[in-house]
Amino acid sequence: MxxxxxxxLENEAGALSRVAGLFSARGYNIEAMTVAPTHDPSISxxxxxxxxxxxxxxxxxxxxxxxxxxxxxQDLTEGPHIERELMLIKVHAVxxxxxxxxxxxxxxxxxxxxxxxxxxxxxxxxxxxxxDAFIHALDPGMVIEVVRSGxxxxxxxxxxx
Amino acid sequence: xxxxxxxxxxxxxxxxxxxxxxAGIVVRALRDEGVEYVFGYPGGAVLYIYDELAQQDAxxxxxxxxxxxxxxxxxAYSRVTGKVGVALVTSGxxxxxxxxxxxxxxxxxxxxxxxxxxxxxxxxxxxxxQEVDTVGITRPCTKHNFLVKDVRDLASTxxxxxxxxxxxxxxxxxxxxxxxxxSHKTHYHYPEKISLRSYKPTVKxxxxxxxxxxxxxxxxQRPMFYTGGGIVLGNASAELRKLVRTLGAPIxxxxxxxxxxxxxxxxxxxxxGMHGTYEANMAVQHCDVLVALGARFDDRVTGNxxxxxxxxxxxxxxxxxxxxSKNVRVDVPVVGDLQQVLLEMNQxxxxxxxxxxxxAMQAWWAQIEEWRQRGCLHYKQDDRIxxxxxxxxxxxxxxxxxxxxxxxxxxHQMWAAQFYGFDRPRRWVNSGGLGTMGFxxxxxxxxQVAEPDSTVVCITGDGSIQMNIxxxxxxxxxxxxxxxxxxxxxxxxxxxxxxxxFYENRYAMSYVDALPDFVKLAEAYGHIGLRADTPADVEPVxxxxxxxxxxxxxxxxxxxxxxxxxxMVPAGAxxxxxxxx
Ligand SMILES: Cc1cc2nc3c(=O)[nH]c(=O)nc-3n(C[C@H](O)[C@H](O)[C@H](O)COP(=O)(O)OP(=O)(O)OC[C@H]3O[C@@H](n4cnc5c(N)ncnc54)[C@H](O)[C@@H]3O)c2cc1C
Ligand SMILES: Cc1ncc(C[n+]2csc(CCOP(=O)(O)OP(=O)(O)O)c2C)c(N)n1
Ligand SMILES: [Mg+2]
Numbered sequence: 001m002x003x004x005x006x007x008x009l010e011n012e013a014g015a016l017s018r019v020a021g022l023f024s025a026r027g028y029n030i031e032a033m034t035v036a037p038t039h040d041p042s043i044s045x046x047x048x049x050x051x052x053x054x055x056x057x058x059x060x061x062x063x064x065x066x067x068x069x070x071x072x073x074q075d076l077t078e079g080p081h082i083e084r085e086l087m088l089i090k091v092h093a094v095x096x097x098x099x100x101x102x103x104x105x106x107x108x109x110x111x112x113x114x115x116x117x118x119x120x121x122x123x124x125x126x127x128x129x130x131x132d133a134f135i136h137a138l139d140p141g142m143v144i145e146v147v148r149s150g151x152x153x154x155x156x157x158x159x160x161x
Numbered sequence: 162x163x164x165x166x167x168x169x170x171x172x173x174x175x176x177x178x179x180x181x182x183x184a185g186i187v188v189r190a191l192r193d194e195g196v197e198y199v200f201g202y203p204g205g206a207v208l209y210i211y212d213e214l215a216q217q218d219a220x221x222x223x224x225x226x227x228x229x230x231x232x233x234x235x236x237a238y239s240r241v242t243g244k245v246g247v248a249l250v251t252s253g254x255x256x257x258x259x260x261x262x263x264x265x266x267x268x269x270x271x272x273x274x275x276x277x278x279x280x281x282x283x284x285x286x287x288x289x290x291q292e293v294d295t296v297g298i299t300r301p302c303t304k305h306n307f308l309v310k311d312v313r314d315l316a317s318t319x320x321x322x323x324x325x326x327x328x329x330x331x332x333x334x335x336x337x338x339x340x341x342x343x344s345h346k347t348h349y350h351y352p353e354k355i356s357l358r359s360y361k362p363t364v365k366x367x368x369x370x371x372x373x374x375x376x377x378x379x380x381x382q383r384p385m386f387y388t389g390g391g392i393v394l395g396n397a398s399a400e401l402r403k404l405v406r407t408l409g410a411p412i413x414x415x416x417x418x419x420x421x422x423x424x425x426x427x428x429x430x431x432x433x434g435m436h437g438t439y440e441a442n443m444a445v446q447h448c449d450v451l452v453a454l455g456a457r458f459d460d461r462v463t464g465n466x467x468x469x470x471x472x473x474x475x476x477x478x479x480x481x482x483x484x485x486s487k488n489v490r491v492d493v494p495v496v497g498d499l500q501q502v503l504l505e506m507n508q509x510x511x512x513x514x515x516x517x518x519x520x521a522m523q524a525w526w527a528q529i530e531e532w533r534q535r536g537c538l539h540y541k542q543d544d545r546i547x548x549x550x551x552x553x554x555x556x557x558x559x560x561x562x563x564x565x566x567x568x569x570x571x572x573h574q575m576w577a578a579q580f581y582g583f584d585r586p587r588r589w590v591n592s593g594g595l596g597t598m599g600f601x602x603x604x605x606x607x608x609q610v611a612e613p614d615s616t617v618v619c620i621t622g623d624g625s626i627q628m629n630i631x632x633x634x635x636x637x638x639x640x641x642x643x644x645x646x647x648x649x650x651x652x653x654x655x656x657x658x659x660x661x662x663f664y665e666n667r668y669a670m671s672y673v674d675a676l677p678d679f680v681k682l683a684e685a686y687g688h689i690g691l692r693a694d695t696p697a698d699v700e701p702v703x704x705x706x707x708x709x710x711x712x713x714x715x716x717x718x719x720x721x722x723x724x725x726x727x728x729m730v731p732a733g734a735x736x737x738x739x740x741x742x
Contacts, residue, residue: 062483071359
């Protein structure tokens, strides 16, 4: 099953490689990994999308907790949560495609953020599935470049992790 | 990776403390930490530190001949004393040579601080002379590591390193110090206490879980204790003995746990696992409640996981939650420090009168005695060729079971574990997790430094001893009268045994041709060499070695090259499927 793990860790050089190193050394899967400082600049938030059985996830959480610089770990998929990903996508847009791309972007609530006479660059946010759906909706030959942030996620309700 | 404190935590410069160089801070911090010995090897990046070391005598330095040995010696010093061991090496090759030692300590959870020199801050990342990314290389084999980039962080980083090494699940912590940091000056302030918001090991056991555990244990028909290195590391032997004696239950140890419960006691069934005793392995396979304390269900212990302890409900106490339910699902987990948790368990026991059913216990013991009758460690004594087991037995007898025994890796290690009965913890020092050949001799040095008046015996093999033989020179320089007992079978015996059992007797590269004359070699290093060729030589050789109290003695026992370690659970088999003699 897919899990989204939210990690609060000391915002220190090397903390990121400790987490990444843990995943590779122990053979855990990483689908995506994002990291940035929180409102407290001494703390970073890392979000890891991963897959694994329940036993593996239990070990992943325990091993993460064991890292000296990790302050808190939670598997967000255990409760209600909201997941978002940002995608920047550049596509060929000439002739009749130009209007079609614009229309599609509107349907997916994308925004066109850069334009040339032959291309559009768009910004979309949503779950990974929605972003996948957008890409699928395009003619594969049209896509020039895709940049995805990887999942960010937060739990529902008033509490922090 | 960088230092744990933020700028605001630094002491204000107005505070009237001495100004010291970084090197001065290192040495002062070691002193304030109560460190008596540092094992190390100098080089460019640590010369300021060596300069400071030479100008005082509170912290003494043992000069080894290879950095790996420095780390093993510091490791063994820690295993024997329970204190944090300290090693000091230079950058680049000094650090890479130390890595095997660090990984060895990491696998066996030994508290250590390793200080490595680094190139000056401005040169880091430049492929400078003798630069390696030490923090990067050692990240997966340390509990934690630091690169100090500001001298003002040095003292608190060292304090944090000692704190991390010794608390929770212990382990080696590395502090990488660039050369220029050791010459920069700042006010010295060594924090008294460290508190990290991201690191809070659990010490006390959850009372509800402890009660549940005792409930399960005392209701067992066939209880079995399986305890490991955690009892030794956590100094929990006394509490363990109390609990096990009160309950009258059988107990086995892992290789790392030997000595925690007296081997000479009737309730002790010997070691379990791949080369464990028949009675210990059978008892684990047939028990209905297994009590695992400070043991991590290693694959050398469990054999085939799916068939491990099939009838047992399992209690597991460990300070590291990630050890629990990692390989084997546990019914009653307790996270906490063993000394504390065992104290709580003994309290619960004292306050209740629930005890195991005496009739069930009697039947259980009758069954165990039957297994014990099998005499699984029996070997055939010969009057011409020395049996390696015989040597270990004689060593045990002639040292009165009181020696500190270090070992290397191979058959000799298993015979040492099986035939030297340890009645106390911290007397048996070996590399279990990483299985590092070359550990034994430097470990014996560390042990001898820790206990100058004790007899320290290194039970080694002809292969292993040659992996750090250069340390014979250190023994001379520092007057370390260790006794090496080499079970010389002219083979990488453990490899040969596997080839005999599982590779149809094809002995690929396991015969060690061209062995040196160890007696002459010892003499060349300024020591005494003794050789035993027949069983009749064994006792006189050991007696002579022990008589030469102040001398390092190398005993070369020419033992049966074909002898195998029994019992043996083949890899992948269930614990009860032992190959017996
Ligand atoms: C050639 C060879 C053969 C071997 N054969 C065998 C064999 O037959 N049998 C065998 O047993 N081993 C054998 N080993 C050793 C094996 O590889 C493992 O090293 C060993 O089994 C692990 O021991 P342990 O479970 O006691 O764990 P350790 O590595 O000693 O780990 C200690 C555990 O205790 C916990 N702990 C530490 N401190 C505390 C504390 N204060 N409070 C609570 N918990 C704490 C730790 O978190 C950890 O989980 C062999 C090794 C070699 C090289
Ligand atoms: C550094 C290292 N290299 C290789 C091994 C693999 N190994 C395990 S036991 C062994 C043979 C050891 O030979 P020896 O020291 O003579 O001991 P014996 O088994 O003969 O008693 C080898 C090569 C190891 N454990 N460590
Ligand atoms: Mg050998």
